[in-house]
Amino acid sequence: MPENAWNDLKHNERDARRRLILDAARDLFAEKDFKSVTVREIAKSAGVSIGTIYNYYDNITELFLDVFLTNAEQITHLIRQEYQTAPPSLPRLCDLYVTFLNDNMTFYQMMGHFMLGGELPPAATDRLNRVMRSLMDRIDDIVKASGISEPARHISHALFSALNGIMISYAGYPGRTAPEIKAHTLRLAGVVADVFHSGLKNN
Amino acid sequence: MPENAWNDLKHNERDARRRLILDAARDLFAEKDFKSVTVREIAKSAGVSIGTIYNYYDNITELFLDVFLTNAEQITHLIRQEYQTAPPSLPRLCDLYVTFLNDNMTFYQMMGHFMLGGELPPAATDRLNRVMRSLMDRIDDIVKASGISEPARHISHALFSALNGIMISYAGYPGRTAPEIKAHTLRLAGVVADVFHSGLKNN
Amino acid sequence: MPENAWNDLKHNERDARRRLILDAARDLFAEKDFKSVTVREIAKSAGVSIGTIYNYYDNITELFLDVFLTNAEQITHLIRQEYQTAPPSLPRLCDLYVTFLNDNMTFYQMMGHFMLGGELPPAATDRLNRVMRSLMDRIDDIVKASGISEPARHISHALFSALNGIMISYAGYPGRTAPEIKAHTLRLAGVVADVFHSGLKNN
Amino acid sequence: MPENAWNDLKHNERDARRRLILDAARDLFAEKDFKSVTVREIAKSAGVSIGTIYNYYDNITELFLDVFLTNAEQITHLIRQEYQTAPPSLPRLCDLYVTFLNDNMTFYQMMGHFMLGGELPPAATDRLNRVMRSLMDRIDDIVKASGISEPARHISHALFSALNGIMISYAGYPGRTAPEIKAHTLRLAGVVADVFHSGLKNN
DNA sequence: GATGAATGAGCGTTCATTCAT
DNA sequence: AATGAATGAACGCTCATTCAT
Numbered sequence: 001m002p003e004n005a006w007n008d009l010k011h012n013e014r015d016a017r018r019r020l021i022l023d024a025a026r027d028l029f030a031e032k033d034f035k036s037v038t039v040r041e042i043a044k045s046a047g048v049s050i051g052t053i054y055n056y057y058d059n060i061t062e063l064f065l066d067v068f069l070t071n072a073e074q075i076t077h078l079i080r081q082e083y084q085t086a087p088p089s090l091p092r093l094c095d096l097y098v099t100f101l102n103d104n105m106t107f108y109q110m111m112g113h114f115m116l117g118g119e120l121p122p123a124a125t126d127r128l129n130r131v132m133r134s135l136m137d138r139i140d141d142i143v144k145a146s147g148i149s150e151p152a153r154h155i156s157h158a159l160f161s162a163l164n165g166i167m168i169s170y171a172g173y174p175g176r177t178a179p180e181i182k183a184h185t186l187r188l189a190g191v192v193a194d195v196f197h198s199g200l201k202n203n
Numbered sequence: 204m205p206e207n208a209w210n211d212l213k214h215n216e217r218d219a220r221r222r223l224i225l226d227a228a229r230d231l232f233a234e235k236d237f238k239s240v241t242v243r244e245i246a247k248s249a250g251v252s253i254g255t256i257y258n259y260y261d262n263i264t265e266l267f268l269d270v271f272l273t274n275a276e277q278i279t280h281l282i283r284q285e286y287q288t289a290p291p292s293l294p295r296l297c298d299l300y301v302t303f304l305n306d307n308m309t310f311y312q313m314m315g316h317f318m319l320g321g322e323l324p325p326a327a328t329d330r331l332n333r334v335m336r337s338l339m340d341r342i343d344d345i346v347k348a349s350g351i352s353e354p355a356r357h358i359s360h361a362l363f364s365a366l367n368g369i370m371i372s373y374a375g376y377p378g379r380t381a382p383e384i385k386a387h388t389l390r391l392a393g394v395v396a397d398v399f400h401s402g403l404k405n406n
Numbered sequence: 407m408p409e410n411a412w413n414d415l416k417h418n419e420r421d422a423r424r425r426l427i428l429d430a431a432r433d434l435f436a437e438k439d440f441k442s443v444t445v446r447e448i449a450k451s452a453g454v455s456i457g458t459i460y461n462y463y464d465n466i467t468e469l470f471l472d473v474f475l476t477n478a479e480q481i482t483h484l485i486r487q488e489y490q491t492a493p494p495s496l497p498r499l500c501d502l503y504v505t506f507l508n509d510n511m512t513f514y515q516m517m518g519h520f521m522l523g524g525e526l527p528p529a530a531t532d533r534l535n536r537v538m539r540s541l542m543d544r545i546d547d548i549v550k551a552s553g554i555s556e557p558a559r560h561i562s563h564a565l566f567s568a569l570n571g572i573m574i575s576y577a578g579y580p581g582r583t584a585p586e587i588k589a590h591t592l593r594l595a596g597v598v599a600d601v602f603h604s605g606l607k608n609n
Numbered sequence: 610m611p612e613n614a615w616n617d618l619k620h621n622e623r624d625a626r627r628r629l630i631l632d633a634a635r636d637l638f639a640e641k642d643f644k645s646v647t648v649r650e651i652a653k654s655a656g657v658s659i660g661t662i663y664n665y666y667d668n669i670t671e672l673f674l675d676v677f678l679t680n681a682e683q684i685t686h687l688i689r690q691e692y693q694t695a696p697p698s699l700p701r702l703c704d705l706y707v708t709f710l711n712d713n714m715t716f717y718q719m720m721g722h723f724m725l726g727g728e729l730p731p732a733a734t735d736r737l738n739r740v741m742r743s744l745m746d747r748i749d750d751i752v753k754a755s756g757i758s759e760p761a762r763h764i765s766h767a768l769f770s771a772l773n774g775i776m777i778s779y780a781g782y783p784g785r786t787a788p789e790i791k792a793h794t795l796r797l798a799g800v801v802a803d804v805f806h807s808g809l810k811n812n
Numbered sequence: 813g814a815t816g817a818a819t820g821a822g823c824g825t826t827c828a829t830t831c832a833t
Numbered sequence: 834a835a836t837g838a839a840t841g842a843a844c845g846c847t848c849a850t851t852c853a854t
Binding site: 441511514515517518520521522525531560561563564566567568569570571572574575576577578579593594597598600601602603604605606 | 641642644714717718720721723724725763764766767769770771772773774775776777778779780781782784796797800801803804805806807808809
């Protein structure tokens with residue numbers, strides 16, 4: 001079926017180009033506050049023209065959102081994998097998640113942006129909610145499997161919150177190098193895991 | 204010493220004016236995303252000219268920072284008061300802090316901004332660190348007094364993180380009213396307090 | 407001569423395609439200000455690709471001009487028909503022309519555009535002049551046949567001007583519906599016809 | 610009253626600057642299609658920065674409208690003067706108006722733009738209508754005073770239309786110099802005046 | 813010290829046109 | 834001949850900052 005093959009090729013090409021832009025944007029975001037990255041910079045960095053970016057995204061917010069949601073899907077996938085391939089472990093979950101946040105600070109910044117102030121078109125809000133709920137579900141899986149008696153959803157929320165909070169509180173610690181920050185945040189992730197583990201056993 | 208009196212007067216006036224600007228800015232931030240507030244708006248709202256603002260602040264970031272640090276000092280003060288007037292209580296601390304974040308979303312947004320992305324001049328960084336350390340010390344006071352055996356500082360960091368994280372994770376939940384958000388975040392604050400309380404007793 | 411037949415076929419096909427684009431453009435112009443119609447929209451509406459349009463027209467101005475001139479030829483033809491099938495009548499001429507302008511606002515807008523501001527390549531200017539002169543000649547036919555003693559060409563110009571002017575002055579009257587505008591402009595066309603009729607008898 | 614004097618000075622200065630921009634814009638419009646004049650060009654031509662223009666006008670449409678309305682008020686004033694200082698004369702009115710259009714082609718182009726396609730904010734539409742009605746009233750004054758028995762308003766509309774139409778039909782005549790165009794349009798204005806004059810006497 | 817008009821770099825976005833397939 | 838993704842100059846507009854008064 002040459003028709004299909006051709007379509008696939010086209011589709012692949014389009015996807016590849018989109019990925020090119022996506023990755024360029026992500027790299028740029030890693031260097032500075034993502035809100036200060038411009039369309040021009042992304043275009044230059046991706047090696048395409050400004051117009052091309054608008055060929056793939058209606059506006060820059062959509063691109064930002066795509067970077068964010070791609071990241072969210074990534075960590076969601078990682079947690080699902082962990083759940084499926086190893087006995088459930090709060091410490092490992094915490095380590096996994098905080099490691100990811102350290103390696104993807106943009107994701108973290110964007111979570112703050114989109115979940116706090118960001119005016120989003122309704123369609124985008126829907127997509128955002130769906131993806132975030134899926135992430136939360138995967139965390140829930142592990143929390144539940146850790147033998148918790150309480151209504152698990154609240155615990156999952158609290159744990160998710162605590163891990164996110166580690167970053168907002170320490171990720172930007174001035175005068176610290178990236179490895180130092182990673183070390184400190186992972187240590188705190190361990191403390192959180194411990195506290196939740198022993199705190200929940202005894203309820 | 205008339206010279207001193209005159210200086211004091213001048214000093215007071217200057218401080219009063221600065222406060223005027225500060226308060227106007229804070230009020231404006233309460234209405235919308237702080238990054239979208241313009242110098243023009245602040246000037247108008249404070250009843251002074253644009254130029255005057257630059258008389259008190261070198262640039263708009265300094266003003267933003269001043270608002271943030273003022274808020275930080277405020278919550279620091281509240282926690283100190285709590286510590287001095289009531290028996291130490293993790294649940295009350297958590298409630299107090301999360302209530303404050305709900306009532307001062309700007310503080311929360313700015314914490315995210317300054318601690319994550321914000322390029323700050325060194326002097327500003329120093330001031331930021333000092334104030335945040337002081338806030339942490341007050342949290343530390345209560346954590347220590349709650350009868351914890353472990354090295355308290357880490358626990359304090361983790362607790363502080365967890366409380367901050369509650370907000371980034373749920374404060375912007377789309378489709379929820381402010382009271383609903385407050386209710387949910389306070390509930391989660393309760394869960395965190397519980398978990399830390401029972402989790403730490405048994406270590 | 408198969409060669410010729412083939413050429414004819416090709417020629418017909420080409421013409422049909424051009425007509426397709428032309429009609430799509432005209433329909434689009436009817437919906438909104440012609441200056442705001444994009445090549446992309448025309449292509450989509452005509453069911454061809456952007457590139458194809460450039461295969462038939464060097465640039466978008468040429469297409470606009472083609473739409474305009476086609477319209478001009480249409481009204482020219484209508485007036486000739488009127489001249490050939492009915493006794494010459496100024497009122498009927500005025501009614502016919504103003505009705506056409508009402509039903510083809512694009513033509514009117516374009517007349518304003520091309521005759522006032524439009525930078526046109528010389529070849530296009532020639533074509534424009536030829537077509538407009540032909541239109542004027544048909545008006546002239548009827549004016550002359552109406553029993554006018556004066557040098558007819560000036561009268562024809564003045565009449566043509568007056569009818570065009572009715573539109574620029576009232577076609578966009580805000581708050582009026584299309585039928586109301588048609589009614590008013592036709593009434594004014596009647597006044598103009600009367601004035602020219604009685605004004606010219608007595609000279 | 611020094612306060613008032615100061616305010617007057619400020620007011621005058623502001624007005625002078627606004628006039629500067631207005632005139633620069635008008636000059637530019639005279640050179641090319643007014644829709645193709647950019648904010649940058651106007652700024653450069655007026656010797657001010659881009660930002661300054663936005664200090665006086667909310668957006669470029671407002672500036673365009675100001676140029677147009679200023680012109681409209683000018684010709685309105687000229688016609689009123691004529692009415693007050695000379696016996697009413699259709700030929701003189703026609704000559705006056707068409708001379709003005711020749712010397713202010715921008716006014717003519719803008720009339721076409723604003724009265725046909727131009728999407729205008731309601732406030733602007735109101736202002737536009739008021740000014741145009743005032744212009745029409747002055748024409749009405751002279752038409753009525755010319756001893757016309759018919760309902761004058763329709764006649765005024767028709768005359769106004771006819772004069773405007775002269776321009777749309779001949780102002781851009783390609784290959785003609787400005788003086789030639791002026792001569793031809795004034796000649797047609799004379800024809801129109803004649804026709805209306807004798808046509809109306811006999812009704 | 814207070815003022816606010818002026819500044820202009822820089823923003824996101826558009827769209828006629830090109831050209832490799 | 835037909836395609837449509839890529840292009841990038843150019844647009845209107847914003848807003849932190851400056852500086853003459």
